[in-house]
Amino acid sequence: MAASPFDFTPLLPANLPPPAARWTGRVKFDFTGGNNDPDALPLDGLIAAADAVLRREGRSLATYGLNSGPQGYRALRDFLVLKLGRDAGIRCGADDILITSGSLQALDLVNHTLLTRGDTVIIEEDCYQGSINRLLRLGVTPVGIPLDRDGMRIDALEAALVSLKAKGVRPKYIYTIPTVQNPTATVLPPERRAALLKLAADHGVPVFEDDCYADLTWSGARPPALHALSGRGDVIHIGSFSKTIAPALRVGYIVAPWPLLSRMLALKTDAGSGALEQMVLAEYCNAHFTQHLPVLRRALRAKLVTLMEALRRNFGAAAEFDDPQGGIFLWVKLPDGVDALRLFQLAQAAGVAINPGPEWSVNKARAASRLRLCFANLSHEEISQGVALLAEICHAEFGLPR
Amino acid sequence: MAASPFDFTPLLPANLPPPAARWTGRVKFDFTGGNNDPDALPLDGLIAAADAVLRREGRSLATYGLNSGPQGYRALRDFLVLKLGRDAGIRCGADDILITSGSLQALDLVNHTLLTRGDTVIIEEDCYQGSINRLLRLGVTPVGIPLDRDGMRIDALEAALVSLKAKGVRPKYIYTIPTVQNPTATVLPPERRAALLKLAADHGVPVFEDDCYADLTWSGARPPALHALSGRGDVIHIGSFSKTIAPALRVGYIVAPWPLLSRMLALKTDAGSGALEQMVLAEYCNAHFTQHLPVLRRALRAKLVTLMEALRRNFGAAAEFDDPQGGIFLWVKLPDGVDALRLFQLAQAAGVAINPGPEWSVNKARAASRLRLCFANLSHEEISQGVALLAEICHAEFGLPR
Numbered sequence: 001m002a003a004s005p006f007d008f009t010p011l012l013p014a015n016l017p018p019p020a021a022r023w024t025g026r027v028k029f030d031f032t033g034g035n036n037d038p039d040a041l042p043l044d045g046l047i048a049a050a051d052a053v054l055r056r057e058g059r060s061l062a063t064y065g066l067n068s069g070p071q072g073y074r075a076l077r078d079f080l081v082l083k084l085g086r087d088a089g090i091r092c093g094a095d096d097i098l099i100t101s102g103s104l105q106a107l108d109l110v111n112h113t114l115l116t117r118g119d120t121v122i123i124e125e126d127c128y129q130g131s132i133n134r135l136l137r138l139g140v141t142p143v144g145i146p147l148d149r150d151g152m153r154i155d156a157l158e159a160a161l162v163s164l165k166a167k168g169v170r171p172k173y174i175y176t177i178p179t180v181q182n183p184t185a186t187v188l189p190p191e192r193r194a195a196l197l198k199l200a201a202d203h204g205v206p207v208f209e210d211d212c213y214a215d216l217t218w219s220g221a222r223p224p225a226l227h228a229l230s231g232r233g234d235v236i237h238i239g240s241f242s243k244t245i246a247p248a249l250r251v252g253y254i255v256a257p258w259p260l261l262s263r264m265l266a267l268k269t270d271a272g273s274g275a276l277e278q279m280v281l282a283e284y285c286n287a288h289f290t291q292h293l294p295v296l297r298r299a300l301r302a303k304l305v306t307l308m309e310a311l312r313r314n315f316g317a318a319a320e321f322d323d324p325q326g327g328i329f330l331w332v333k334l335p336d337g338v339d340a341l342r343l344f345q346l347a348q349a350a351g352v353a354i355n356p357g358p359e360w361s362v363n364k365a366r367a368a369s370r371l372r373l374c375f376a377n378l379s380h381e382e383i384s385q386g387v388a389l390l391a392e393i394c395h396a397e398f399g400l401p402r
Numbered sequence: 403m404a405a406s407p408f409d410f411t412p413l414l415p416a417n418l419p420p421p422a423a424r425w426t427g428r429v430k431f432d433f434t435g436g437n438n439d440p441d442a443l444p445l446d447g448l449i450a451a452a453d454a455v456l457r458r459e460g461r462s463l464a465t466y467g468l469n470s471g472p473q474g475y476r477a478l479r480d481f482l483v484l485k486l487g488r489d490a491g492i493r494c495g496a497d498d499i500l501i502t503s504g505s506l507q508a509l510d511l512v513n514h515t516l517l518t519r520g521d522t523v524i525i526e527e528d529c530y531q532g533s534i535n536r537l538l539r540l541g542v543t544p545v546g547i548p549l550d551r552d553g554m555r556i557d558a559l560e561a562a563l564v565s566l567k568a569k570g571v572r573p574k575y576i577y578t579i580p581t582v583q584n585p586t587a588t589v590l591p592p593e594r595r596a597a598l599l600k601l602a603a604d605h606g607v608p609v610f611e612d613d614c615y616a617d618l619t620w621s622g623a624r625p626p627a628l629h630a631l632s633g634r635g636d637v638i639h640i641g642s643f644s645k646t647i648a649p650a651l652r653v654g655y656i657v658a659p660w661p662l663l664s665r666m667l668a669l670k671t672d673a674g675s676g677a678l679e680q681m682v683l684a685e686y687c688n689a690h691f692t693q694h695l696p697v698l699r700r701a702l703r704a705k706l707v708t709l710m711e712a713l714r715r716n717f718g719a720a721a722e723f724d725d726p727q728g729g730i731f732l733w734v735k736l737p738d739g740v741d742a743l744r745l746f747q748l749a750q751a752a753g754v755a756i757n758p759g760p761e762w763s764v765n766k767a768r769a770a771s772r773l774r775l776c777f778a779n780l781s782h783e784e785i786s787q788g789v790a791l792l793a794e795i796c797h798a799e800f801g802l803p804r
Contacts (some may be wrong), residue, residue: 005634005636019668046456050783113414148738249676250675251676273676276650
């Protein structure tokens, strides 16, 4: 026991990401992450579903994949066929779906199937941090397309495609979160969806549609998915139960043509995603998903109102934001002098976690004074207190709000 | 809809694995895979555990990682600290453990943290197919060490290390399944463990210990883990609940020093493994794991006896095998004329699935007439019928058994 510990350092490959930091717990006012409203979690329904499905077919847990094969529990895929048809207009069968360990594994599988070092992809300029980081880690260049209040700007997309073509670059895909975009919460209107698909087709570029927030519009209405609007089999569609049921469950899915899905399946070397969660979700969602959603949407909308009121009260005109059509986050612009990365550090030390804009954009300059504030997991009181604390820090450091 | 479907082929990177085949269901007599005994699955206990843990703390599902951080549900790691100390002699804390999506994700994380194309590793000559395939896919050379009835031969290990050293090659690790080895079911005795660790230390090579079958010795006894016997922090230890509770759950774990674990954690980009399964396992195992194991072991041992009797009855002296000390599989040697790969194809067509030896060994010639037969998932009657059918096929094709 006295020997000095073995040094693994010389054995590590050159291109590893930096080591993870020790986890030190969550801060009191955590406005980050896709965490959801604990009170809107349909706990009684999940408990009843777990009991029912385990009593009926629990012994199938003794078999890898529950006798459903490597694409995931059949009853869950059957539910998704119905749900995606009804809500997103997607026509697919259970064999077109691969259940994944959250939509993050879906992102990884799509990326590892299509991308290689030196590739270029198109994304929305302000974009989910996890998607940006994955691309950079793979040595892929993300070309950002600016957004306006209706999501990705089609004129800018066309200009980017033309410019890349002139340089002989064919992007591997156009990645978009068209419905409740992360972090802007914009919803791409149908005419822009058609135009995006037309451009993609003209340039021979597939579309990668990340639909994980699409069930969370306040009205419950949403445009058809890009997957539904394209008849060309050029759209990869991914989604998740993290935002609608519970993030800790880690259940997502991919809808893609078999020639591509079969390549992703070959890269999914985990012998299937968690069966218990798939069983419980299928059992619960088949009976209750459509009744659950309005309850969740109302709870989220109410927390958003609390957040917007707290921002207006504490920041006044210094905090600019649109009233989002759905989702769990607000994309906030502070005055140009505010360094969001600096604010992030100070706030963290004071017990307030925020997502600084530069981490959620490929346009670091434009996002320099922006924040992403997630509002689903905190209580109404915590939202108000956290925003007040953030305003105090902001005032002390930047003299804002005045 | 009339347009021809988008062709993804030109977009795929060069080094993708071949596409997965469509799943066509399991054959009637499936002697493959790590599937377990459905009757020994502790279903009532799991149902009660799910109900209790969800009622008590189910609302934490609204948060990624259940407020336990990225290394996994704290109560499950606490159980593992106790279990690994009691059963395997491992002294570790909850912070030394990373919960994974089955031990297959653990394999991938260890490999991606340590290996790069062109590397060499040492493994047991007859070895888990998934481990061999992962290495080959990564462009890593596995050097196989022959086994005898006591597992890896230490003289052969020493010769291999010396030979590699002479060539200037430092293997990245020695991978071993020391306790109920897959596929030979051998258990490495304590003195060989000490000798293996000594050789590893002398050559500066870490040890990668895969302990996923270690709870399944018939006696319940097992030598201390290599991790427990080394005081040098040079052993990476992985395990699983797949073989003891249920494979479909997909819960495994890694025990490793933090400088290495923090690199694996950085590569674990799925925002945690399934929380519901971790919660149910922690709740169930804390109360019942030690009572459950003897029930499972007895059920497995009885099925092994049925399998060995069926082999003796149908194959006579043509089927050679040792009486394993534990596990869920039997490694069978048929006469030299039998081509196991050919037998595999014929048997599959007749509704009998087997693992042909060459797929479970890096010594293809020596394994040419060997089979791995898993016995946990089939009923006693199916085991008997399946072996009789296998003997018929073998007789028709190879004139054996006579």
